[in-house]
Amino acid sequence: MSETLMRRTPPSGPLIRGSIALHIAAAATVLVRPQWWPWALATVVADHLSITAVGLWPRSSLLGPNWVRLPPAASGATARVALTLDDGPDPEITPRALALLAEHRVQATFFCIGERVARYPQLARAIVEQGHGIGNHSYRHSHLFSLMGPRALSAEVLNAQQAIHAATGQTPQFFRAPAGLRNVFLEPVLARARLQLVSWTRRGFDTVSRNPARVLGRLTRGLAAGDILLLHDGHAAAVRSGGVVALAVLPQLLAAIAAARLTPVTLQAALTAADHGA
Numbered sequence: 001m002s003e004t005l006m007r008r009t010p011p012s013g014p015l016i017r018g019s020i021a022l023h024i025a026a027a028a029t030v031l032v033r034p035q036w037w038p039w040a041l042a043t044v045v046a047d048h049l050s051i052t053a054v055g056l057w058p059r060s061s062l063l064g065p066n067w068v069r070l071p072p073a074a075s076g077a078t079a080r081v082a083l084t085l086d087d088g089p090d091p092e093i094t095p096r097a098l099a100l101l102a103e104h105r106v107q108a109t110f111f112c113i114g115e116r117v118a119r120y121p122q123l124a125r126a127i128v129e130q131g132h133g134i135g136n137h138s139y140r141h142s143h144l145f146s147l148m149g150p151r152a153l154s155a156e157v158l159n160a161q162q163a164i165h166a167a168t169g170q171t172p173q174f175f176r177a178p179a180g181l182r183n184v185f186l187e188p189v190l191a192r193a194r195l196q197l198v199s200w201t202r203r204g205f206d207t208v209s210r211n212p213a214r215v216l217g218r219l220t221r222g223l224a225a226g227d228i229l230l231l232h233d234g235h236a237a238a239v240r241s242g243g244v245v246a247l248a249v250l251p252q253l254l255a256a257i258a259a260a261r262l263t264p265v266t267l268q269a270a271l272t273a274a275d276h277g278a
Contacts, residue, residue: 058180058199064187067174067198067267069226071274079225080265080273081257083108084200085246086137086176087207087234089116089123094233096247098130104254107131109267110233111176111198114139114160121167128168133266135174136160136195146181154189161193174198174267198267203230204249210237212248219249220256228267229253 029036059068070082088094088110101108110127112134117124127134138145139159148156157175165171175195177186182197190197202222204215219229231253236244257264265273 058177063182063184064190065197067196067228069201069228070267070270072226079260079262080270081223081225081227081229081262082267082270083229083231083253083257083264084111084135084176084198084267085109085231085233086111087116087141087232087236088112089120089127090234090236091120091123093236093244093247094120094123095126097233097250098126098132100247100250100254101132102130104251104258106254106257106264107133107266107269108264109133109135109174111135111137111174112160112164113137113141113234114156114163116234117160117167118163124164124167128170131266133174133268134164134168134170134172135176135198135267136164136172137176138178139163141178143178145178146183148183148185150185150189153183153185157189157193157195161195173271196271198228200230201227204245206245206249207232207235207237210240210245212239212245212252215245215249216252216256219253223256223260223262225262227262 060066061068070080083106085097085108088097089112094110110132112124112127114136124134136157137160138156140156142148142156145153145156161171173194173196175190175193176198180199187197202219204219206215209215219231231246231249233246236246239245239248254264
């Protein structure tokens with residue numbers, strides 16, 4: 001396991017420490033000046049709303065460590081980028097994505113949904129056997145993920161870990177929240193599981209857009225070393241002429257990465273490079 005993740009302990013970031021201090025101050029205020037309870041209540045409510053808003057910002061690091069780009073030590077020397085694919089494995093899309101990646105000799109990281117790994121273990125094994133990284137994308141990919149409490153979040157994360165390990169023999173080191181949305185309870189769960197939260201530098205919105213050119217533009221505009229790019233091999237939008245957007249975009253995206261003299265790597269390879277300062 002990476003030295004970086006081995007050092008992880010459940011953190012208390014500045015936002016959380018400030019929130020705890022605010023709650024203590026509000027309680028003390030009510031004890032000393034009971035007539036001020038409306039102001040204390042309003043302050044606490046405002047604090048909860050602000051924390052909720054931060055959880056709806058996928059690229060925020062205020063709730064805990066969050067990779068929105070590759071660590072500088074992992075991206076600088078050889079101009080590395082990371083291509084990630086979410087929501088699989090899918091029996092129609094994932095094999096074709098793997099074939100395209102093999103054709104271009106590129107490695108990516110697949111953030112897989114646990115229950116889909118349990119349903120299609122052979123696809124999860126194929127991802128790993130072909131040298132790609134595999135990450136945890138929760139067990140059910142619930143739309144209510146960011147509203148869950150600690151116990152439910154722990155079940156989502158750990159059940160997916162177990163499903164992926166059972167299928168591939170590997171234990172993921174990276175986690176991506178469904179739609180990138182989370183809450184204050186997630187980071188302690190990830191820290192105990194030695195998982196690093198990963199979001200993205202840019203995404204193509206290929207689950208909703210049916211225009212491959214538009215998706216490609218979002219992914220390649222300002223493309224630079226250290227970028228983490230997001231496509232989907234599950235829940236992918238269909239192209240009007242047939243097929244899915246992700247598969248239409250992928251060859252062009254890989255060509256753009258090569259033209260920019262960037263090297264796609266798995267997140268695990270980036271983490272190893274960061275640990276060794278290379």
